[in-house]
Amino acid sequence: MKRWSLGKWLLPTYAGLALLFLLVPIAYTFVFSFNDSIKSNISWRGFTLNNWLNVCAKQDVCEAFGNSLLVGVVATIIATTLGTMIAIALVRYRFRFRSSISLLLFLPMATPEVVLGAGLAAEFLTAGVQKGIVTIIIAHTMFCISFVVVTVKARVASLDPSLEEAGRDLYGSPRQVFWRITFPLLLPGIVAAALLSFALSFDDFIITSFNSGTATTFPKFIYTAAARGIPAEANVIASAVFILAIVLVIGQQVTSALRAKRTGALR
Amino acid sequence: MAFAAFSTAEQVEQKPRRRSRIALLLLLPGILYLALFFLVPLVALLMTSLQAPVEFGDIGEYETAFRWENYQTVISLYGEHIIRSFTYAVLATIFALLFSYPLAYFIGVVARPWPLLQKLMLVMVIAPFFISFLLRTLAWKQLLADESPIVTGLKALSLLAPDAHVTGTAFSVVFGLTYNFIPFMTLPLFASLERLDTRLLEAGGDLYAKPATTFFKVTVPLSMPGIVAGVLLTFIPAAGDYINASSAFLGGSSTAMIGNVIESNFLVVLNYPSAAALSIILMAAILVMVTVYVKRSGTEELL
Numbered sequence: 166m167k168r169w170s171l172g173k174w175l176l177p178t179y180a181g182l183a184l185l186f187l188l189v190p191i192a193y194t195f196v197f198s199f200n201d202s203i204k205s206n207i208s209w210r211g212f213t214l215n216n217w218l219n220v221c222a223k224q225d226v227c228e229a230f231g232n233s234l235l236v237g238v239v240a241t242i243i244a245t246t247l248g249t250m251i252a253i254a255l256v257r258y259r260f261r262f263r264s265s266i267s268l269l270l271f272l273p274m275a276t277p278e279v280v281l282g283a284g285l286a287a288e289f290l291t292a293g294v295q296k297g298i299v300t301i302i303i304a305h306t307m308f309c310i311s312f313v314v315v316t317v318k319a320r321v322a323s324l325d326p327s328l329e330e331a332g333r334d335l336y337g338s339p340r341q342v343f344w345r346i347t348f349p350l351l352l353p354g355i356v357a358a359a360l361l362s363f364a365l366s367f368d369d370f371i372i373t374s375f376n377s378g379t380a381t382t383f384p385k386f387i388y389t390a391a392a393r394g395i396p397a398e399a400n401v402i403a404s405a406v407f408i409l410a411i412v413l414v415i416g417q418q419v420t421s422a423l424r425a426k427r428t429g430a431l432r
Numbered sequence: 433m434a435f436a437a438f439s440t441a442e443q444v445e446q447k448p449r450r451r452s453r454i455a456l457l458l459l460l461p462g463i464l465y466l467a468l469f470f471l472v473p474l475v476a477l478l479m480t481s482l483q484a485p486v487e488f489g490d491i492g493e494y495e496t497a498f499r500w501e502n503y504q505t506v507i508s509l510y511g512e513h514i515i516r517s518f519t520y521a522v523l524a525t526i527f528a529l530l531f532s533y534p535l536a537y538f539i540g541v542v543a544r545p546w547p548l549l550q551k552l553m554l555v556m557v558i559a560p561f562f563i564s565f566l567l568r569t570l571a572w573k574q575l576l577a578d579e580s581p582i583v584t585g586l587k588a589l590s591l592l593a594p595d596a597h598v599t600g601t602a603f604s605v606v607f608g609l610t611y612n613f614i615p616f617m618t619l620p621l622f623a624s625l626e627r628l629d630t631r632l633l634e635a636g637g638d639l640y641a642k643p644a645t646t647f648f649k650v651t652v653p654l655s656m657p658g659i660v661a662g663v664l665l666t667f668i669p670a671a672g673d674y675i676n677a678s679s680a681f682l683g684g685s686s687t688a689m690i691g692n693v694i695e696s697n698f699l700v701v702l703n704y705p706s707a708a709a710l711s712i713i714l715m716a717a718i719l720v721m722v723t724v725y726v727k728r729s730g731t732e733e734l735l
Binding site for chain 1: 479480615664
């Protein structure tokens, strides 16, 4: 069957090429983090490790990166807490206005970032709030909450209620049942939600640019520098973050695969 | 929710939900937060869009009014940007769907016997998320610049006119939008194709359907939730994006989208009412398009 064998090779080849295509700009960014550039990091001038060894030589890059970390961590903590609470309530409890609340949670994800950013900026303008790091954190928390709710909700819904019942039967107080049983079981979902929040916050530019005033974040630094040329140190930071994220993700995949194997062996 | 397509977690039989004061305590902080920083801003945006300039005031000074003609003004001034945004976004969504469907099909259906390969390929699909959005767009700008090997190569092969440019054109903006939002398309497609029952495809073949017929009559309808979710997740951010179209990135002076106009009106020329009116128009247009699209594709339960 000739068609079958053609089809057999066509799809894998396409998939391989498509994945390579997705990685092209990543490879470019990584390679140019080793470029011996002077001012703008556009043409290749030779290999050097200097950019990696002296990342903070360009102080403004590091400062922007530090701000991004601060904003990301604080916004993630607030959004994960608020979002997890909502997710538990949505799955476990009955209450009025359920559909309006679902709509309120869905809309921020369906609104273009530029509208979220401009809206919040209009509010701060009307209220006379000075824009800075705090307003960036407020903005990031806002758009992360819905993503946390979606992620954690799936975990709460797949939780076996009989485990908590067993805890109650064994005279566990509600607090003990929550912290000893519910919370540990929800933890993988909460961690996934937190990582997603942090990634969204760390890479956000559009909403940040409307609500940051003079404060910079890493993406905002790149945007401002784009016109005159990005220093290679920015590539170094982005590459380092990329490697860290990939190691985390692959590590998580491997441990979950191992765990699946182990529980599979037990059955 | 459109994101329901993502959740592959199986639903465990839940006890009937309890009504309790705890629910209120759990919901209140988050809901108040969203009310204060999502709903109130929309109202602020609506009010700002109707403001009038203060007489003899400075640049950026406006007062509360009901100047509905602000909307007429921005539509006549920026009508072409609005149309261009939606054209680019529709094109990028179509290209992303065409690019992603075979890829997601391979990962979700063909590669099923090799779970490790599946996981590795999924990591590669989301890998672009881990490098700054702006840097990967700038990387394409350098790769497609006039003096880059790709462009000079194409010119040497006469596939491109000697005086042609790639960056700064509609092509490069749509290319950038497509590239940047491909993972948003591939992931929900994968989530939906991963659960495709391949016995149904065999059944199609057994009933003498050609492979193409089986594909369009069985595979595509069964993956519709993934297609709808992917289209929404690509179209919405693409329509509002202004990074790809900015002239410091892949765009030029003739590629400005509605996001570029909102940004420059709000942050550069401090014409808040125009920026706000355009934002309201963008949001309203997207809501209408999304509602119509979801209704027509028959997947209302997604929302």
